[in-house]
Amino acid sequence: MSDARNSILTxxxxxxxxxxxxxxxxxxxxxxxxxxxDEERLPRIRRLMEAVHTExxxxxxxxxxxxxxxxxxxxxxxSLVYAPETEAGKRLVEGWGTGSTALxxxxxxxxxxxxxxxxxxxxxxxTTRGAIAETGSLILWPTAEEPRTLSLVPHxxxxxxxxxxxxxTFLQAMRDQGWAQAMPTNVLLVSxxxxxxxxxxxxxxxxxxxxxxxxxxxxx
Numbered sequence: 001m002s003d004a005r006n007s008i009l010t011x012x013x014x015x016x017x018x019x020x021x022x023x024x025x026x027x028x029x030x031x032x033x034x035x036x037x038d039e040e041r042l043p044r045i046r047r048l049m050e051a052v053h054t055e056x057x058x059x060x061x062x063x064x065x066x067x068x069x070x071x072x073x074x075x076x077x078x079s080l081v082y083a084p085e086t087e088a089g090k091r092l093v094e095g096w097g098t099g100s101t102a103l104x105x106x107x108x109x110x111x112x113x114x115x116x117x118x119x120x121x122x123x124x125x126x127t128t129r130g131a132i133a134e135t136g137s138l139i140l141w142p143t144a145e146e147p148r149t150l151s152l153v154p155h156x157x158x159x160x161x162x163x164x165x166x167x168x169t170f171l172q173a174m175r176d177q178g179w180a181q182a183m184p185t186n187v188l189l190v191s192x193x194x195x196x197x198x199x200x201x202x203x204x205x206x207x208x209x210x211x212x213x214x215x216x217x218x219x220x
Contacts, residue, residue: 031171034134041133041166042217048136052192053205055214064218065095068158071214072101072123081106081117081154082125083146088160092125106150117153124154124210130165130173131215132189138215139173140188148186157193157210163219 036044046056059067072080081104083089089105096103104121106113126146129139138159142148151157167173170189174180194209205211 028171031169035168036133041168042163044133045131045136045166046215049191049213049215051136052195053213054192055212057214057216058219059216060219063095064160064216065092066097068092068125068216069096069099069101073099075156077101077122077156079104079121080123080125080158081113081121081150083150085145086127088125088127089146106147110147110149117149121154123156123158124150125158125160126151127160128162128165129177130167131161132167132170132173134169135189135191137170137189137191140190141184142186142188143184148188151188151190152209155206155210156212156214158214158216159190161215161217163217 050056057067057071068080078100079102082092084093084105084107093103101123104113104116110117126140129141131138138161140148140151140159142151151159167176190213193205193211193213194207195203195205196207197203
C-alpha cells in the first residue's frame with residue numbers, strides 16, 4: 001500500500017473513531033404488518049406467479065409422483081432429472097410406476113452428466129423451502145445433494161411446494177427458518193420462468209434458464 005493511501009486511510013479512521021455513530025434501530029413494523037390468512041396465501045401466490053407465466057399443479061402427499069408422471073406424459077416430456085439422495089427423490093422413485101418419461105438420477109459428477117443435461121434432458125425436479133405471499137416467490141435452497149443445476153439447465157423446472165410452507169413475507173421466512181444460524185452460499189427467490197428483453201423490449205423466455213416453471217403444490 002502506498003504512503004499516500006496509508007495517510008488518507010489513517011486520517012479517515014481517526015475521524016471515524018473520534019465521532020462514533022450509533023446506527024438507528026431497525027423498524028420492521030411496515031413489513032410485519034403485511035399478513036394474510038391461511039386461506040389467502042396460496043391463492044395470492046398462485047395469482048402473482050401465474051401473471052408471469054408460472055404453471056401450477058395440485059396433488060397430495062400420496063399421489064404427487066403419479067400426478068407429475070401423468071403431466072409430463074401429456075406434455076410429451078421424455079426425461080426428468082432428479083436428486084436421488086433427497087427425500088423427494090426417493091419418494092419420486094417409489095411412486096413413479098411406469099410411464100413414457102425416463103427418470104435420470106443426478107448421481108454422477110457434473111462433467112459426466114453435462115452432455116445429457118444440455119442436449120437431451122428436458123425437465124428437472126427440485127424441492128423448495130416454501131413460498132412468499134407478498135411477492136409470489138418460491139424459496140430455492142440448493143445443496144450438494146440437490147444442486148442449482150437441476151433448476152437452471154433443463155427447459156422445464158418442476159418445483160415441489162408444500163402447501164403448509166407458505167409465508168407472508170421474506171422476513172417471516174428468514175425468521176421462522178432460522179437463516180441467521182445457517183445459510184447456503186446460494187439462496188434464490190424465483191417467481192417465474194427465465195425471461196429477458198432486448199433493447200426493443202421484445203420479451204423472450206428461457207434465455208438464461210428454464211422456459212417453463214411448473215409448481216407442484218403438495219397438499220397435506
